[in-house]
Amino acid sequence: MSARERVTGTVANYVDERTGSAKWLKKNLNKVFPDHWSFMLGEIALYSFVILLLSGTFLTFWFDPSMEHVVYKGSYQPLKDVEMSAAYASALNISFDVRGGLLMRQIHHWAALIFMASIVVHLLRVFFTGAFRKPREFNWILGIGLLTLGIVEGFLGYSLPDDLLSGTGVRIAHAIIQAIPVVGTYLSFFAFGGAFPSEIFIPRIYVVHILLIPGIMLALITVHLMLVWYQKHTQYPGPGRTEKNVVGYPLMPVYMAKAGGFFFIVFGVTALLGATASINPLWLYGPYTPGQVTAGSQPDWYMGWLDGLVRMAPPWETYAFGYTVSWNILLPGLILPGIIFTGMALYPFIESWITGDKREHHILDRPRNVPNRTALGAMSLTFMIVALINGGNDLLATHFDLSINQIMWGTRIGIIVLPPLAFVITKRICLSLQRADRELVLHGRETGRLVMLPHGEFVEVHEELTPEKKWLLTQHEQAAPIELELVDQAGVRNPKSFRAKLQARFSAANAEAVAKPTAQELKQLENEHH
């Protein structure tokens, strides 16, 4: 036994005698992780969260979350002797006088954008492959919670420096709170410690930004990952992969090395962006004052869709019995987002109600094999993209020489017309892909080679698929629609028949598919060939 082995042994013995960890570790070092590029999306989210914790902690050492008035004396000449809040002055100080400060601010902001982008793409992966199905519904809901918290956290983050752009964002958030019927005015006075902008708002959101929300997110992420660990990862379909197994690489050392390395890559890319790509150059905006605004003010992209909805809202407001309801704010600012996020959170349950499927699923769906879900996803995505586009309508107008009026009406109509269109088109595409799969399995791949048959006819040579490929294209299950039970066994009319009818309707639409080749069809073809 070498000296090193002896030391390791002693340490391991010491720890195990006090924790009994050897048994658990032995089992889990061999934990199997399936490998696929799309499984790295969640990892990117996790790593950028860690980067946010690290860079954010660095920023807290210099950032002064105070709205007290100071006169700027730092080294950025254009703002010298300008009166501003201490928060803004300290953000300038970080950017110009703390070594590495600007880099860290830019890393922090880039990491926030990457964090949100990876959460969204990760969510899309989970949605389109059906990874949210039983037993993973909890993790889906946790994910939606993390997405929501991330949006709020990011918004609070870029509100902290108290520059003209961020103050404008706060102004809008304030108006949304104030528009809530009955309690809005009180809520806004409580949140802001009085009227807008007050002198206490930034210290308050600072605590929320650096402690409260990161703490909650950390807890949720931990549970999220524990569930992934405990339930084992889903896997894509393929030869040898079943609902009863998981195929992949053991945690130690392959997965560890890849995942660990990947953390450094994500961090490295963020550092590269922070070093070379300017983001939120807040010294250009000047300090916040409610009497001014920057032209072309834009929120970060993950808030952009909300802004786009607010911009396209019709100018509705109702006055009744001496009270005002601002539909132009409530509808885009609270009601629609509320419906969207609640709908997302409930989706796994809605789908399992429609399909009547209460079994566990560990093999992922190929999106084409679930046309309705895929089409629904495309529809929602289209809605969000149209909203996001309108969030940048002023930029689009100047870049593409359009009038705001044209874009506004284009998106107002587009947001109603395009999503259903996307649904129909996507569903058609899915079904034709299914048909293509069926053709491939039955008749093989077109090789482009022509041969002349003895009687002079030309035919293209088809190459038969490998058994592995054939399996991949046919392994999925094609669910039949739920039968409608209008009368129960005793012959009594089912009192729940409306719900049952609804379910049957959805289920029938859901079951629409191009029949995959049956065993008989394959047999028959085989006989013809040989």
Added chain:
Amino acid sequence: MSNELAPLSDPGLPAHVHRKADTDPVAEKRAEQQVAVLFGISAFGTLLFIYSYLFIDTKSFVFIPVMGNTNAHQLGLGMGLAIALLGIGFGAVHWAKTLMSDTEVIAERHEMRSEDSDRDAFVVSVKERAEVAGLGRRSLIKRTLGLSVGLVGISPILLLGDLGPMPGKSLEETSWRKGTRLVTDPGDRPIKPADLEVGAVAQVLPELRPGQKRTLNDIAKDAVLLVRLRTEEFQLDAERLSWTYQGIIAFSKICSHMGCAVALYEQTTKHLLCPCHQSTFDVTRAAKVIFGPSARPLPQLAITVDAEGFLVAQQPFNEAVGPSYWERS
């Protein structure tokens, strides 16, 4: 529900294909060297980082194509950090991909659901414990416990009461009073009508009383825009016209939609535009909304001149400025 069997049978995991480095010692050696080079590059990155921190002045700039004039200190630090991290990252991944075993392994999965016997045993023991606590029998305890826990939950909510004052009527009030002078922002100088040419705009605030200090909260309600047109260009009713002075009309600068500053004035169309959500207001028609999400015109401030010829307010705003709220009448 169809549980129909797949028409084909699962051919099983494909045979393992060896990589070059698994079989060829030369390839293996090369892969090892590549990994080492990547780690070496990382070390170089950290050296660059240290050098930049210590020796590049925070105020020195270099010209880089595409990026333009760039702060050399920040760039050196950032590039050093990026190289250091990417070197480690790519090195580790390359190591894992070329040299560590890439044989896929299969692990069994088990249903999440506990065994029936465990579930039954669980129910039994929960019932047993509940029996020991005796909550079922002691409803007096149960009720008072519910009451006290519920009440104690109110305390933290109550404690938040001092988060802010009650709004009261404060949202309806601004600093504008009858006779308050309009002063320039910035500058705080009173204005005469002659200071404003036809077609010009100016941002004004109410004059401060001696000793009074202007806070951002004041500006958030008091900011006013002056626009001067030719009187015949107005399409106003008699009352609103009497609120203007020699073609000068005054509106709250705080957007009636969500409170941004309505900052853009288009001279040719005589439109005021809010950059936040593009609500557009027609100056000639008392800031009527002609486009965008805002539902109300900008409140108009009645103005005139005082004995010395300076512009003053005739009266306070006759409605609340800024975004709507529930109690706004």
